[in-house]
Amino acid sequence: MKYLKIIAWLSLVALVVIQLFPVTLNESDTVPQNDFMIVNQVPATIKNQLQVSCYDCHSNNTEYPWYSKIQPAAWYLEDHIQEGKDELNFNEWDTYSSRRKNSKLRSIIKQIESGEMPMDSYELIHGDARMDSTAVKEIIGYMDSLRED
Amino acid sequence: MKTVKRTIGIMALAATMVLTVSCKDGNKNESTAPMSSEMHQESMDDKKDMAMNDNQDAKAEAILKDYFNLKDALVGDDNGKAKELGNTLAQSLKSFDASNYSDNEKSELNDIIEDATEHAEHISESDIKHQREHFKILSKDVTDMVAITGTKTKLYEQFCPMYDGGTAWLSKEENVLNPYYGSSMLRCGKVQREIN
Numbered sequence: 061m062k063y064l065k066i067i068a069w070l071s072l073v074a075l076v077v078i079q080l081f082p083v084t085l086n087e088s089d090t091v092p093q094n095d096f097m098i099v100n101q102v103p104a105t106i107k108n109q110l111q112v113s114c115y116d117c118h119s120n121n122t123e124y125p126w127y128s129k130i131q132p133a134a135w136y137l138e139d140h141i142q143e144g145k146d147e148l149n150f151n152e153w154d155t156y157s158s159r160r161k162n163s164k165l166r167s168i169i170k171q172i173e174s175g176e177m178p179m180d181s182y183e184l185i186h187g188d189a190r191m192d193s194t195a196v197k198e199i200i201g202y203m204d205s206l207r208e209d
Numbered sequence: 210m211k212t213v214k215r216t217i218g219i220m221a222l223a224a225t226m227v228l229t230v231s232c233k234d235g236n237k238n239e240s241t242a243p244m245s246s247e248m249h250q251e252s253m254d255d256k257k258d259m260a261m262n263d264n265q266d267a268k269a270e271a272i273l274k275d276y277f278n279l280k281d282a283l284v285g286d287d288n289g290k291a292k293e294l295g296n297t298l299a300q301s302l303k304s305f306d307a308s309n310y311s312d313n314e315k316s317e318l319n320d321i322i323e324d325a326t327e328h329a330e331h332i333s334e335s336d337i338k339h340q341r342e343h344f345k346i347l348s349k350d351v352t353d354m355v356a357i358t359g360t361k362t363k364l365y366e367q368f369c370p371m372y373d374g375g376t377a378w379l380s381k382e383e384n385v386l387n388p389y390y391g392s393s394m395l396r397c398g399k400v401q402r403e404i405n
Binding site: 157158159160163166170 | 320321323324327328342346350
């Protein structure tokens, strides 16, 4: 019983100590000229869906829920967002060459079609990020219309 | 006595928490670029410098060689080997240097290399289904690259109408062995063009 108490205290202390590590938040209040929405003049319904379902991890601005600013959740998210932005950053869309845009569009379509994106763990917390079959169809149709070949 | 100690402990913890929160905000703008990627970049640059004097053709030929090895791994349904070879190909692509080409060709080649590198990297970490999806675009990139760089080897552009609405790839042999289906439909496809 005594040991249990010590362990409980130690983990509490650890929890406090890890809060000391700084987090780099993915936040920006300017919308760059290279943004996917601006370059393509995306229609409102699709714009809204992309914003809710994709932009938290694939742009320079994440809308953080309160708990995500606390460790260790913040670490977990930081990694995910970095990885997401490396793959695809909608804010930098127009800096991609047309070859690369085509590649990205193709990957976007494949990932949404197969249900790999948005990620399950993300949908679990953000119910509104989930796309129903109509939304999936709409988004895929739109992305397909942007492809060049 | 015990309760007093505990109360003091809890108060100390609460104080630390409050301090932490203010600390964290102060550090918000601190950059946390991972060290490893910087080091990676450096070693890439070294490689580039060392190879600078090599002749251009050799670089394009090396990319082709890696591409064909990767293709053979996919023909053999070998996910693990394809991962390794995807990585090898990504390295060869990164060491390609387009500086001796004309401005138009240079920008086209740089676009191709950038795109192809990304696909090769994905192949190095994916399951075989994804590897094949990326191999499709990679094949287009490599074909477009060869159109600019040329090659000494005789190549066959082959085409399978069944995979993803019709898909091409390059081979050194006329004989068709399908990298998109492997053993499940090894012979699907035909030669649609000869290069050289």
